[in-house]
Amino acid sequence: MNWNWNWNNMQVAESSVIACVGNVYQAAYDPILWPEAVESLRMLFDGSRACLVRIGPERRPDDLIAPNNDPAFQGRYIAEFADEPNIIEQAVARAEVGSAYSDLRFIGRETLRSSRLWNEWMAPQDMYGGLTCKLASAGQSTWFFDVQRGRCQTSFDAADLDLMRTLAPHLSRAIEISRQTRIAQLVSTSLSHLPFAVMAVDAGLRILASNAAAEQILSDRDSGLSQRRGVLATSDVQSTIKLQRLVVASCAAESGSLPGLGGDLLVVPPAQTNDSAGLAISVGPSLGAGVPTHALEPCAVVIARRLSQQLPAGFDDAIAQVFELTPQEARVGAAIAAGQSLKQAADLIGIRVSTARTHLGRIFSKTGTRQQSQLVALLRSVQVALPRK
Incomplete structure (x- = not known):
């Protein structure tokens, strides 16, 4: 594919686009590289600002990746604008996943520039019109990429929007890879503990x-x-x-x-x-x-x-609940799990051996086991869920 776009007599070479896509996929596997990837996209679009944002519950500072933003403004966005609906995020909510659009056209120039977000946060950072791409949605969270141009720059045109639409599938895929990689890391970390x-x-x-x-x-x-x-x-x-x-x-x-x-x-x-x-x-x-x-x-x-060897308190009640045993069956099962023979279990509970044997048969049926060693292993596994004293 030949990727060449004309930006005010400037050429965007195929090699530049490929380099940006490469940066994005590298960041998908190593989140430390996301600022570098976002910055390369800003330069590709000749933007004044660019950011990768997650919107949704429990916002954190690292949910807004904007490498060349003023840290004070970035902190202010999380503190003042992230917890209330703002005009940019409302537009993202209306858009389809994978779609790209001009905010001036999708929201409306006058509507955007009369908003508090634009006047107090965007304009002071030289963000006068941008392209936005909705990358992914999962649960209550949504991710989008946004690149802006400044007051003295030429507005984005149709060729720029085409470029964003070409990059959109790669950005969406990278976000999904990043999510799944992070989930796998969390699971791995949790398992290790x-x-x-x-x-x-x-x-x-x-x-x-x-x-x-x-x-x-x-x-x-x-x-x-x-x-x-x-x-x-x-x-x-x-x-x-x-x-x-x-x-x-x-x-x-x-x-x-x-x-x-x-x-x-x-x-x-x-x-x-x-x-x-x-x-x-x-x-x-x-x-x-x-x-x-x-x-x-x-x-x-x-x-x-x-x-x-010492079963925890409440063990018989726990196995009764887990395997739907009667109280008498649970007492027999607990005795067997504690290492007692069937005769010892019967004597301990005060029942006949034949009655204990009947209870044991029902326990085998309810637990889906056939051998006493399997039964003991299964019953003792319930210890995992019981508090230790």
């Missing part, structure tokens, strides 16, 4: 990524979970086999198969301490349907949490 071990593993149990809590558990030789040459393993062969089956099902490792729902596993460490009841492990698919995976092999998420 969770009290659970979180790991991404492939179908061969090779660890692809892990958070700080996972590193702590893997480095503890008595935790029941370890890594050997980057491959996840439990303290016994049978548990490792069960773990791999859950991971393989979640990874959909076999061609054409659908991802499984994963499952739960209780891993008992080889040398239990007085307060250690092992690790409750949950496995599930890492990606939702329709997410491209061409740059990543199939993988699953493994979440592990240390369990205390």
Whole structure:
């Protein structure tokens, strides 16, 4: 494509446009570069001012990126104009996402120049007419780019508006990339501070990524979970086999198969301490349907949490609520989760073993488990949601 526009006998070369688009996409992945990208766009349009703005709730100073603005005026915009409807933002709200327009025509020259925003904020900064592009909307937030020309400059013409419309898809795409990158960073940061071990593993149990809590558990030789040459393993062969089956099902490792729902596993460490009841492990698919995976092999998420031998207060009430158990079933389930045998549970509660066995069968049905080890792992996972004393 040949990008050349005539601005008052000035040529805008294709190389300049490509350089600006490159700056925008670089900023999409590194927000520190947004001021530089906005400044390159201002220069491309020969503008007096340019800004990238988010409008919506909870405004912050960095929601207005205007690299060559007076800091005092920029702070004043957030303090005085951001929390009340102003004529520029009302126009953006009416526009379609991806559209570009001249503010003098879309709003009206006289309407714009009679507004408080123009008289007290725009005109003092030599902003006498601009082009605006509505880039994206998500929830209550909207993003737009605006470039202005000053009092002594020639107004933007049709060629300038065509250039803005050509750049609009790239700006919109860059904002979406920036949002998704930031969301991914927030999730990653949040995961690193969770009290659970979180790991991404492939179908061969090779660890692809892990958070700080996972590193702590893997480095503890008595935790029941370890890594050997980057491959996840439990303290016994049978548990490792069960773990791999859950991971393989979640990874959909076999061609054409659908991802499984994963499952739960209780891993008992080889040398239990007085307060250690092992690790409750949950496995599930890492990606939702329709997410491209061409740059990543199939993988699953493994979440592990240390369990205390001493169950927290209110444990039976919690599992009753989560799994819709009767009070008697919950007491049997809590006793089993605490390491009691069925006979010990019956004696503790004061019922017959046959009655306890009936309750246990109903608990299996309601929790969707078949083996007592699965049941214990699932019930103990409820500890995660209970307050620790």
